[in-house]
Amino acid sequence: MTEMQYTKDHEWIRAEGDIATVGITDFAQNSLGDVVYVDLPEVDQEFTAGESLGEIESTKSVGELFAPAAGTVVEVNDAVADDPTLVNSDPTGAGWLVKVRFSEQPEVLSADEYAELTK
Template identity: 60%
Template sequence: MTDLTALSYTAEHEWVATGADVVTIGITDFAADKLGDVVYVDLPAVGTEVTAAEVCGEIESTKSVGELYAPVTGTVVEINDAVVDDPSLVNAEPFEGGWLLRIQVAAGATDGLLDRAAYEALTGGEA
């Protein structure tokens, strides 16, 4: 089980596991629950340059279509093919097997992310 307090978060309900210069990104359990059953995930291709706070993909559920925002600026270095093949992993394992992509970050690109307490305050403690 992932230590949720070790992750960073965005107001758009993405989580970020920071590493040296590559971060792993997914959507939170709160977002997955609100979306309902995820049936389709559209992720940027490896090599795509993404900019923090801009749309970089899409997540479709039985309830709605949601946009995926890049939480950091950088270059996509890996996407989770397992999630593309089986989008239900986003619901079943949002912090483990349901991760979405990995981005090599630009310098200072993780500034402005929220910690777990701030994210829980944002979601009214439902996170």
């Protein structure tokens, strides 16, 4: 498994081969508060960098999941759709949101760079 990387939109990316798992960071889920609803894209949906892939609704607000780069959705986490609290309880594990095949390299931050961003 490769090292987790981050985006400026508070998402994490973990690439395994040509497939990348994407979710929101612990910082993002903390900022959102209790997640009550997650709307995820369809499998095989193509997207461009910066495009909205879905919404995450909490008791405080509604946030969007943004595509870090162009690609195609290959899998969605149905468990999160059924139990949105997984985003809060395990954002970098069971609370992952989508698996994608990027057609371009996403612009990412290292863990240290992301920590600096969220200070």
